[in-house]
Amino acid sequence: MPSHTLDGDVYVTPLYLAGSTTVGDPAMQPLLDHGCMAHSDELANVYVSSPDQHVRLGFLPEVTDNTLWKVAAHSDPFGPPDWLATFDSNTPTELVTAFTSALATTYAKDPDAALTGPGRPAEEGFRPLEDAGWKRGSWQLTTLFTAPDEIAGLTYRGGVLDRHAELRGDQDRWLLWGGRDGFSSRWYATFTSSVPVDLIAATTARLADPAPVLRYEIEVPKRNRGAAQIRPVSPPVPTPLDVRRAAAARARSHVGHLVRRAPAASATTGSPSAVPPTRLAHRRRAAAARS
Template sequence: MPSPDSLALDPISDVLVSPGYLAGPGDSRSIFNTLDSAPSWTKAIAFGADTYYTSPCQRVRVANAVESFYGGWTISYAEDPLGVPDWITTFDRNTPHEIVAVFTKTLVDGLHDNFADYLSGGRHYTGISPASLTARHRWEPVHGSRPFRTVSPDGHAAYQMRVGWLHEYDELLTPEKSTWRMSAGTDPVYAPSWQAFFSGYTPQHLIAASTAAFTDPTPVPRALDHIPDRHRSLVSVTPVDTTRPDRWAAAALARSTQAQAIHAPPPLAAPTPLAMHAGSRRQR
C-alpha cells in the first residue's frame, strides 16, 4: 500500500518504488548508454524514432522500434549472421528498464568470446538459474498450471515456462509462444501490464540476469507520476531526499547487487579450456 505521505507529494517528485516490477518502465537511458558505448557496435536510426544496433560480429541485432506492436526492445542472435535467428528475446514497451538493462549489459559483456566465460568452467559461471532466484524470494509454484508458472508472494508477478513440444520456429515468429515469459500487473497471467518473452535457445545466464532484476525486492527510483495509475494501490512509495544524490546511487547499487552476484567470478583456480557456446542449436 502507498504510504500516506506519498499521497501529498508533488506528482514529479522523485520516489523509491517497491516492488520494482510494478514501478513502470522508467528511464531507458541506461540501455541506450550500454549499446552506444559498446566497442565497434553500429547504430542506425530509422523512421525518425526507431533505433537499431548490430554487434561487430554481425550475430546480434537489437531493435528499439517504438511504434511496433510490442514497442520496447527485441534482441536476436544468429550464429549465421544471414540465417534464421537461434533465439529472440522481446521486452515490451512497459517492461521496467532495469530488467532490460541487465540483460543487455550481460549480453554485450559476454559476446566477445561467445559467452564462454558464463558457461560451465568459465570465470563468470555461477550455476544460478532463474528457478533458484524465484525460490530464493519465496515465489510459489502454481501446481497443475499449464504453462508451468511461479508467482510472486503478492500475486502480481509471474514467471512461466511453456511445457510440451512446439516447433522452434513458431516461438521465433510469435513471442507469445516463447518458452519463458515474465509478466506483472494486477493480473499478471491473463491481463499483464507488461511482458517479456525468451525463446528456447536464449542463453540461461542472460535469462537469469533479467530474473535477478525481476525478483529483486530492492525499491527502484521513479518520478511519482511515472508509476502506472493501476499500480498505485499495489506499491510502496518512499520519498527521495533530492538534496542527497547519493541516496539514488545507493538505491541503484543495492538494486543491482543480486544481478551482479550471478556474474561474480569464483575464486581463482587452474585455467580451464575455453568452453564452447551451448546456446546455439547449430553445431559447426
Template sequence: MPDTPRPYRIAPRYLANADADDSEALQPLLDADWARSQDQEGNTFVTAPDLRARLAHLPGSDGRVLWKAGAGPDAFAPPEWLVTFDNQTPPEVVADFTTALADTYTHGPDAYLNRNDRTVGVDTCLQLLAEGWSLDPATPFLTYRSPDRLVRLHVRDTPLRHEAETAGDTERWLFEVGPPGQVWYATASSRLPEHLLQALTTAVTDPSPVQRNMRRIDLDHLPHQATATPSVPTSLEAARIRAATSRSTSSPSSRQPAPAALPAPIGASTAVTPRRSPP
C-alpha cells in the first residue's frame, strides 16, 4: 500500500514542521486592509495603510530568514523594531503574531511604536519565571528555559547598536525552539513594544496541536518529543471502510479483509538538554 499523506495532529505545535499554508500568516493583515504586493522572485510584502508598518514573506531570498515584520515613524524611515522568523517556523506561530500586530495597529502609532526609546522585556521575563521557566547560568546571555527544555529565550543584556538590530545583524531577543538538530529561530529587537513582545512569546510557546498532512516516513523525522495523533479518516478511507462494512453485512459468509487500522500515535514527551548556543 503506498505511503500516502494523511492528516495528523502534532503536539506541541512548536515541534511541528513548517510544511503548511503560509497564507494563514498573511491573512490577519489582509483582513485589516493592508496592501499586498509581490516581486519577481515570489516574495510578498504587506503594508499598513499609513505605510509605517509592514510584513515581508521572503521565500525567494537567500538565507534562512523567511519572515520579517517591522514598523517605523514614517514610510521612508528605517524601522524602529524588527521581528524575524526563520524558514522552519510553523506558520501558525507567525499567524498569531500578525494577528496581534493587526489588532495593535488599529490603536495607532503609539501602540505599535516604542515611543519611550527604551529596552523592554522585564514583565515578559517575570511572567516566564512565574510559569515555571528557569534561568540557565551556563550561557553568556540571560537564557530562560521552558519547563520541557525545548524552548530557550536568550536575552542579550549588553548595549547593542540600533542600526545593527534593524539590519538583522544582531538581536536583543532570540527564541531557540526544538531539540538539537531540529531547531528554529525567532528574533526581536530592543524597541519592540512590550505587549508585542508578550504576544510573540505567547505565539512561540503555545503548545496547542496543529494539523499536518504527513506520510509515515515524514513522521519518522518529527522530534521524538512530539506526539502525532491521526485525525479523522480521509474521505477516501471513509468510503473504503463503508464499502467493506456493507459487503460484510450483506454477505456474512464471505470473508472480506478488514479495513486498515489507523496508525497509532507516536512519540512521547521527554526532556532534552540542548547542545547548541545561539548564533
C-alpha cells in the first residue's frame, strides 16, 4: 500500500486551529495497512472494515449531519456497536489519523483489546493535556480541560450514561473540541464510554503536540487565522539544473517580450508558449474548489 501524507504551502500551529484537509486517505491507511478492506458507494462515501467485520470505519463526505468520520467496534457483526467514535467535517485530519493508527496497532496485536471497554482509568486519556499545561477544572461529575489560549478543550462526563443515548449522540462521555466558535471553524469529536482509553490518549497526545502541520492557506478556517501561527513553507534550495532552467525560462520570456513589442511583427507571429501551471497552483485551485 502507498503511504499517504499531507502537504501544503503553510505551516500551522496549534493543530486544533488548522482545520481539516477533507482528505480521507491518511486516516484510512493505517487500517488498510493492517488487512482491512475498503469499498465506496455511488456517493463517494468510503467504508473500511476488518476481515472479521468487528472494526469498521466510515468516511462520509456525503452525509448531511456534518459527521465526516465514524469509527466503531462490533463484538457481534450484526448487532449495534460496542463503541463509537465520531469526528466532524472540521476536525484536523491528524487527530483522526492518530486514533486510527492506535486502533490498527491495537487490533493487530490483540483484536479483543480493541473491542473491550476502557481497561484503563480515564486519567490516562487526560494525561497528555495535563502534561502540556492545559488548565483542569471540574463541575459536578464533569472534568474539563482547556488549552492555554482557551480555543480548544476536552469534556469528560462521569457517572452512569445510557448506552443507547450515547450511540445516538444524545449524551457524550468524551467530547473534544477546538477552533473559534462558528460552523466552519469549530470542530467536535466524541467517544462513547467503551472506547479503549489508550485510543483516546493517542488522540489527546496528538491534540497537545505543538509540532506545526501542513495546510494550504485556503484550508485554514478564516476565524482561526488570527489566533493561529501561520508561516510559509520555505522553498527548497535550487539545484544547478533548476538554476539553468530558470535562466532559460527568463531568456524565453525576454525574447517573447521583444517580439510582442516589435512594430513589424507579423499578425501570424505566435507568442511564446505559456509555462504550464505548477503543481502548487493546481493544488491551490483544488483546495479552493473544495472550500
